[in-house]
Amino acid sequence: MAAFPSFLILSALMASSAQQQGYYSITPGTSLNPRTNSSWLSPFGLYAFGFYKLNNGYAVGIFLAGIPEKTVVWTANRDDPLFPSTAVLLLTSDGRLILQQKDREDINIVNWGQSVASASMLDSGNFVLYDSSRRIAWQSFDHPTDTLLPKQRLSAGEEIFSSVSDTNPARGIFRLKMQGDGNLVQYPVETPDTAPYSYYASGTNGRGDNVSLNLDINGNLYLFNGSSVISNLSTGLYRTRTIYRMRIDVDGIVRLYYRSLDPQGKWTKQWSTTDDKCAPKGLCGLNGFCILMDEDVKCQCLPGFDHVNPSNRSSGCQRSLSMEGCEAKDQNVSYEIIPMDNTKWEDDNYAVLGGMTNDDCKKACLDDCNCEVALFSQSGNCRKQRLPLRYGRRSLSDSDVALVKVSKTTPSSTQGVLGNSVKKIRLDILIVSISLVALAALILAFTGIYVHRNYVGRYKKISKFGNVELIEDVGLREFTYEELVQATNEFKEVLGRGASATVYKGILSNNENVVVVKRLEKELEEGEKEFQTEMKVIGKTYHRNLVRLLGYCLEGSKWILVYEYMKNGTLADILFNPENRLYWEERIRIALDIARGILYLHEECETQIIHCDIKPQNILMDEHRCAKISDFGLAKLLKKDQTNTYTQIRGTRGYVAPEWHKKLPVTVKADVYSFGIVLLEIICGRKSVDWSLPEDEAILDEWVYKCLQEGETSKLVRDEDVDKRKFERMIKIGIWCIQDEPSLRPSMKKVLLMLEETVDIPVPPSPTSFLSTI
Known part of the structure; x- marks a missing residue:
């Protein structure tokens, strides 16, 4: 390997663009706080150790202070990193670096356990504690988080972990391990260090038990066994005024970056363990699989499954509706198989059948109440598995087929969403490929x-x-x-x-x-x-x-x-049209769809939103009859420090909460009221106000409560064979939602739990807005 200029020379070259003021020696008793002296700088101001802004608080770590991005390379206490602006970081004489907070116990950032004479933030990015003989007692280079810097190494047996997200440095779901056998390997977290779980390996196993991963100041990334280089992963290039860093990114891929120290410079990838963004196992969570769409990653769910959290792809997927298992084999329950071509999953089978056709494998899974999915290969192997499935990805070069068992009682729209989506994706890829060639x-x-x-x-x-x-x-x-x-x-x-x-x-x-x-x-x-x-x-x-x-x-x-465009128009078009009669399970699914959409607006999106006009005309239905909330033109936004707002009356008569008319503060509970009216319309299959009916039945919410009170809920359903217990449960949810007093209405999160039958529903009181009419 070629000789390199010393780091001191490189540091001198960096000095012109870095801050000149810095600490060469930090003595015991010195402290930091976010409000005044928030960090200790390296001699040439390139790196800093101390507080940096993170979300709504401050974290302690090491970051590049000499460039505009202030890139973080190390975070202390990373799984619980947030501290208030009143926190104080103190170096003690007994070798501890502690974080003090009012009315709380001290937190050890570094606990060497012996006396120290001083500390320093070096221009290499290494923060060190020295003993009285000026020997290094502790250094951040020995405790990497997700990043390696030049002159830093990952020793045998050590590993680094990705972060949860770009704004959350907590330990994520991927790891890079320098194994004791000399192999550098990437795995998902909480898996054994064995080949079936790896998604990258350097192929250097058996090359010694003292191999380390190293990065030098010219961007050479290599494996070293103590006497010689056994593998060059990335060949560097000497560049003046340039810095390097290697990081295991949030998406699980290890990348080596370089950046010029010029103010207009930017981080550029020099090398990565893979260019396949679907390679990291577990990227899409349980029951989810990864698809590449023009270099972008998209996570899809198994048929009959929905994302647990659409904003967090690694959260995986869960069933849209529950499916009975072996305990239901004496009941009249039927199933079908939905195939998913060109998908690959972890093989965690409990039975392997050989010499089978695709149809044989389908039948074998249908006949086995324990089988929830079968993985069929073109070699004729049928591998029966239980859920959840892991490490899913789709590839046109893979001929395996996943045969997913779903209940026929699950609405066809839910079953077909994923299948149709996969077919559409395949067709899109084919069309794009042909178009690119023909029209280049x-x-x-x-x-x-x-x-x-x-x-x-x-x-x-x-x-x-x-x-x-x-x-x-x-x-x-x-x-x-x-x-x-x-x-x-x-x-x-x-x-x-x-x-x-x-x-x-x-x-x-x-x-x-x-x-x-x-x-x-x-x-x-x-x-x-x-x-x-x-x-x-x-x-x-x-x-x-x-x-x-x-x-x-x-x-x-x-x-x-x-x-x-929503192919099936509005919910009103379907709900109030006798020719489009909805069966009971589909009504429940639509109510769940609407509740999930409102919950997202209230609690999960970046800015809390009160829709203000929830009604069937603003619920659109796609080609699979999946309900989607539309028309945010009347939405009233709430800033993070607000809980309610005063405004003019918005919305549509019949769906507007009483507080609008009383000129009271309007909160998210106004949408809960409107949802309650819509829920009653969905389960009863009629409009909330219909003057063509007898006078005592014309106003739906009044009539529904009267029927519930008198035990005559059968009057509310015509020509439908529904479960009386579930029907009355839905009525109770609707009445709770339309309480005149907003504080009595449940939150949308509680409403969703009620709809999913996760929590019990007490008998609701009379909605006071029509007490006088009962």
Whole structure:
């Protein structure tokens, strides 16, 4: 290996761009706090040890102070790193670096257990404690978190862990281990150090028991056995004023980065363990599998499953509805198999059958009440498994088929979502591939024109209207007005009209996707503010039960939003049409869909949202009859430090909570009230107010409570064979939601638990808004 210039020379070259003031020696009794002296700098100001801002508090760690990004390379106490601004970091004479908080016990950041004479933050990025002989007693280089710096090594038996996210340094779900057998291997966390669980290995096993992973100042990443280099993982290149770091990223891939110390520099990848972003095992959690879509990772669920947390892909998937097991074999329960082609999973079988066909494997799983999925290979092996499945990914080069058993009582729409999605993805890949080959020359010819019109022209246009910051926040597609005129055939097909907008059907010319084009009216009061609010909020929200905003147009007085198209119209179209009679299980699923969407708006999205107009006309149904909440034009936003808001009456008569009329503070409980009315409409299959019925039945909520009180709930259901116990349970949920007093209404989280039959439901009191009529 070539000789390298000393680090002191490199540090001197860095000095011109780094802060000059620094601490060479930190003596016992010296302290830090976030409000004044928050960190100890290295001599040339390149690295700092101390407090750095993290979410709503402060963490203690090491970060690059000499570049604008302040990149963190080491975090203390990483699984519980947040501290308040009143915390104090103190170096004690007995070798402890402690964090003191008022009315709490001290936290040991470093506990050497012996006396120390001083500490230093070095320009190598290493924070060290010295004894009285100036020997290193403790150093951060011996305790890496997710990063290795030049001159730092990962010794035999040691490992580093990914972080949970880019804003949460806690230990994540992937690890890189320098094994004692000389092999450098990547695994998911909490797995044995054996080959079936690895997704990267250096292939150097058997090369010694003292092998370490090393990074030098020129970006050479190599394995060293104490006397010689046994493997060069990355060949570096000497660059002046350049720094390197190796990190196991949040997605489980180890990457080596370099960055110029110039202010305009940026981190650039030099090397990685893999370029396959689906390679890390466990990326999509239990019962989820990974798909590559144009270099981007997408996590999908098994048929009949939904994401546990759509905003956290590693949380995995759970069944949409429960499925009976062996204990139900004497009941009249039937199942079917949904195949998933080209998928690969962990083989954790309890039985292997050989010499079988695909149909034989399906039948074998259907006949075995313990079998929840069978993995069939083209060699004729049928491997029966129980759930959950792990380490799923999809690859066109893999011929294995996962045969998933689902209950026929599960709504077909839920079963088909994933299957149809997989087929659509496969078709999309085929179409994109053919198009790229056939039209490559044409694409290259028009690249210059496209870039000029859609980037340079767009920037000028946005700057003219002062919306540059807004657009950067949203990241949606910007349509030109001409594109939308063409897509809607000059706004001919009207889907609906409202007080603030007209909605049209359109077809995009570039991919022939059907979309909904919502044109906001110029004469709206505070129209521009409403438009900007809707763009910012909807553009940052994504949930399977919310209608997705695809893009926008902002040209002068033309304010237009473009949404995904819902093939089956609104819930009102289906619910109140006798020809589209919903069976009982589908009604429950739709109610669950709506509840999950509202819960996301209230508790899970970045900005808490009160929808203010929950009603069947604002619940759209996709091709699988999955319910999605639409129309955030009337949404009222709450900042994080707010719990309610006073405003004018919004929403639709019959669904509006009583507090609107009483001019009381309006909270998220207003949406709970509206959901309660919609729930009663769903389970009873009629409108909340219908004056064509007898007077005592015309107002649904009053009639429902009267029937429940008198034990005559059978009057509420016509021509349906439903479970009386479940029906009455749903009625109780609806009545709890429409209590006149907001504090008596459950939260949407509690409502969802009630719908899922996770918690008991007490008998609800009379909604006081109609006590006098009962």
